[in-house]
Amino acid sequence: MKKPTTTAAAIALLVGSAMLTSVRAEDVQPVRIGVLTDMSGMYRDIMGPGSVLAARMAVEDFGGKVLDRPIEVISGDHQAKADVGAAIARNWFDNGGADVVVDVAQSAVALAVQELARTRNKIVIHGVTGSPAITQQACAATAFSWSLNAYAISAPLPKPLIERGLDSFFFLSADYSFGKAMEDAAAGAIKAAGGKVLGSVRFPQNNPDFSSFLLQAVASKAKVIWLISAAEDTTNALKQAKEFGIAEGGQHIVVPLTYITNVHALGIANVQGLTFATPFYWDRTDKTRAWSERFFGQHHAMPTMDQAAVYSGTLHYLQAVAAARTLDGPKVAGEIRKLPVNDMYVENGSVRADGWLMHPFYMASIKAPGEVRKPWDYYTIEKVIPASEAAQPLSESQCPLVAQSQ
Structure with missing residues (x-):
């Protein structure tokens, strides 16, 4: 058998090294949480940058890593427009930009994003969303309502x-x-x-x-x-x-x-x-006060119910990912429903079949x-x-x- 030349051997070594590097890079790709919110319009103060901060606080409290991968929070401005919000979510879902979408809130945007999540088996956790359709006619196995709707x-x-x-x-x-x-x-x-x-x-x-x-x-x-x-x-x-x-x-x-x-x-x-x-009210319990004062220290305003829900939903998602040992949407969704919700936002909460978080x-x-x-x-x-x-x-x-x- 003819031995490979020195040049051929070097090339083979480089290719193998590149493949190994690629695998290692893939192993440490961050788990991305996409905060889809209104960063510039009429809802900016009730969600917006405060929701991004809340998600980052959840990542910090969880420990910063899950599945031995770092956790990264990214954000997108849906401008309270369904087409804009859907385009951002589609790009995140299809191109690895985010493994989960949180917040969303505005009803038309929420319904559009939820349909994308359904077709792609991706997780979406809504904050304040007016339309009951989110957990009614338009419900999805991988979609959840964490704060309120018109009925509640x-x-x-x-x-x-x-x-x-x-x-x-x-x-x-x-x-x-x-x-x-x-x-x-x-x-x-x-x-x-x-x-x-x-x-x-x-x-x-x-x-x-x-x-x-x-x-x-x-x-x-x-x-x-x-x-x-x-x-x-x-x-x-x-x-x-x-x-x-x-x-x-x-x-x-x-x-x-x-x-x-x-x-x-x-x-x-x-x-x-x-x-x-x-x-949610920031001054209701010792836990809500302690968390809200941390939030205030960085945001210079007390948290809204939407921002508090983003924290809770993000934290529970990460707990579900750890329990499922995967980012697979349906498997994570199963753990979201299975695990009790316990944090400063709600105690002993549970998630129903329709995706609604049961809380007072x-x-x-x-x-x-x-x-x-x-x-x-x-x-x-x-x-x-x-x-x-x-x-x-x-x-x-x-x-x-x-x-x-x-």
Whole structure:
């Protein structure tokens, strides 16, 4: 047999070395967590850079590595546009940019990304997402809802209000799917509890002038004005409600989707007494305080419920990856459902077949200025809403996964 020449042997050695280097490089490719969020638009303060920070804090608390690989957090700005968000997620999923997508939040973007996750067996963990379809008609085996939806923050609120004599309602609703879903959920709960809806009006997203809408609400003489909005729309509407003296006139304002950043921007003197439901408040327990103060030290604002959910969802995903010993989407999804959720966000939480994280909500109101003891001390927790009441019953589910699990 002819021996290889020195040159041929050298080439073979180089090729073998390159292949070995390639294998080793592949072995240490980072596990990437893609935070798909609104970095520049109207939702920036309630998610955005704060959500990216929350994900990084989860990675830090987990230890920085999983499956003997480093963990990297990347981010993308969906601009609250479904096509933009879908394009980013598609690129991440198809080109190895991210192994999981977290946050997302805005309903149209969330539904588009969830469909991509379904077709590619990839994991997506939503933060605040208005549309119940995420865990209903559009549910996916690898998709999860970690914070709230329209049902969870709408359906539990009317009954305690009606029990206090606040039994007539007027809706000011954002004119998109999130607004309709929340109005439908609240209207059904109002009727069931013996209350009345005296009227409703819809306004466009990112609306600067609420004058005509507020005047219709005042003219209805409803005891409760139910404002369904988010981010800057909430801030604008509440500022103008204050200017009209609506609360002073005796009408009670409910904003189911209330963010602590909105309250801080407005000042509690302008929103005291406001009622809402929330899955998270930074000052509720020793654990939430300790985590939130760490967050504040880097972000200079207390965390919103969305940002807290991103932390919890990211941490639980990494625990599931470790348990599954793989990044395979369906296998990781199985562990996400199997493992209990225990962190500062929720204790002994569990994930249902439809992807909904079972956790309590809290009926809260804004303190009077004289009750504030320290910065960002804005909420009074009035009632714990058990997870079983906050979640839409599985008996009403339209998610195909529920029937398959029974």
